[in-house]
Amino acid sequence: MLHALGGSAKAWQGVVAALGSAFECLPIDLPGFGDARGASGWSVASMADHVAAAVVKRGGARWLLVGHSMGGKVASVVASRALAGEPGLFGLAGVVLLAGSPPSPEPMADDRREKMIGWATPGPLDGAAAREFVDANVGRALSPEADRLAIDDLKRASPEAWVAWLERGSREDWSGEVGILDVPALIIVGGADGDLGEDGQRATNAIVYPRADLSVEEGAGHLLPLERPTEVADKIARFWNDKAGVGPAVPLPFAALIASDRVSRRMRAALAVRSIADDVDYAPRVLSPLHLQTLRAVAKQVVPQGTPSIDLAARIDAQLAAGKADGWRFANMPPDREAYAAALDGLAEFAGLTEPEQQAWLTRMADGEFDQSTLSPEQMQRWFEDLRADLVRHWTAHPATMARIGFDGFANGGDGPRKQGFERLAANEREPWEPLMEMQQ
Incomplete structure (x- = not known):
């Protein structure tokens, strides 16, 4: 204050x-x-x-x-x-x-x-x-x-x-x-x-x-x-x-590691931005409000987070608006913005389904059998593969998730000319400085 x-x-x-x-x-x-x-x-x-x-x-x-x-x-x-x-x-x-x-x-x-x-x-x-x-x-x-x-x-x-x-x-x-x-x-x-x-x-x-x-x-x-x-x-x-204060929090030992000199300024900045609570009043920039609602329902089934959760759908919409994807797409797929819009049009009723029905639709997409879209069943299968990658990438990129799964590989050197790196590389070995986070289901 x-x-x-x-x-x-x-x-x-x-x-x-x-x-x-x-x-x-x-x-x-x-x-x-x-x-x-x-x-x-x-x-x-x-x-x-x-x-x-x-x-x-x-x-x-x-x-x-x-x-x-x-x-x-x-x-x-x-x-x-x-x-x-x-x-x-x-x-x-x-x-x-x-x-x-x-x-x-x-x-x-x-x-x-x-x-x-x-x-x-x-x-x-x-x-x-x-x-x-x-x-x-x-x-x-x-x-x-x-x-x-x-x-x-x-x-x-x-x-x-x-x-x-x-x-x-x-x-x-x-x-x-x-x-x-x-x-x-x-x-x-x-x-x-x-x-x-x-x-x-x-x-x-x-x-x-x-x-x-x-x-x-x-x-x-x-x-x-x-x-x-x-x-x-x-x-x-x-x-x-x-x-x-909404959204998942980064545990104190993990936050202290991110703040330490083992982490570069550039990485710390990226983690700082990712850790900020999602905008509860988020207005989609590329997708329509119905598209965003549908995508949130799909994300909930693909990456069940519990509470508090990361708004993965909003982060994907922001990614589409910024034109920042993973750098490639399947040859038979339209550009990402078009692919997301067409696929979500075909899933317009998804949010209103029961959970077993939603899982059945996702299984049909994964198997290349979903035929309720202007995209072909094969294209819906490819889109769903891309979507799963996008959702998991945004989820694992959050520092609270990194703490949850025990990943601290970003703490590999800091900004000095001589990187500190890791000394203990065998399975199940930990460095003295690594926070021992309790793994969560």
Whole structure:
């Protein structure tokens, strides 16, 4: 949890209390603020380093980044590093932004920026400046306890860190490095907020996070963790339960291996992307909604996963949209997109069948006897062979599946010039560093 300009880890106290024991929360004092008031390193890069170090130290298997205002920009930079395979950062499951500053330069009127810089130019903010800042950033008066906390945090903020953010950090453009982050995301804004309110978020962070849900707290201003701690906590919990925390989890020992220096940055990035929860609101890009429904029913029979499961059908549709197949096709088959559409047209009634009936249809396809499609029985047989390969490939590519079947062959060297490799190569031998995962049926 990353606080706003002039805040501290204490700003999250109400949210942490409302979340209760269901979440382990790690509020962080960013350099120059709170108990880290004396720390230097006030650039966005340095603050991101500070947060990344805390994530590495904790070593969680699956975690969220929650960033408020200034902390939102830092959260986006750390998220991009995690998805790029930075060592130690495996396990990002989603991002929550509370009126988050975007990776691009933060919108702010010049006169307001200069006024705020002036508050800290002679030294720390005094009581009058802190009072003015709080009053200008809330929809209505804070509770006495929250108000006292906000004022105290502002008055103890490092004036150098305060000015560094306003003069440089908020103006830094990280949009090129961050890019588009295809992860579950939640953007919470106050209905009475200004530049970083709903319109500002739709023009900035909503573009960075195409899977983001945007939620407006009517009547609230900019200091959301202090104004609406219970509501913010409720939204975070629902976001986790409904979006970011769904799908199979990677066990902690296996996640720690992926995060380690035995794994290359490129491989870690690929596994990071594969481990992210599928979009529960996924809209097909190539297949029709009926095709996707049918494909999900077929996938359930071919690769029975139980719960939680990977949306293999959605991943195949995304593969078709990106034109990323396995590089070949049978000579008597049309291109993949056409083959999938024609085959699924012939299976249009599949989802409505009983399980024994579904298995009978699949057996007929496998035997080359399915004749209810514009594709020939032989072509349906070939398509079904390709489909099985696609489904199993996407299933085994997920790091949770790798852990489940005990495969860690990707941990063969890291990024150094001399690869670490494997020493024990005989059957049933394990390296000392290999996590011993319990095999599952």
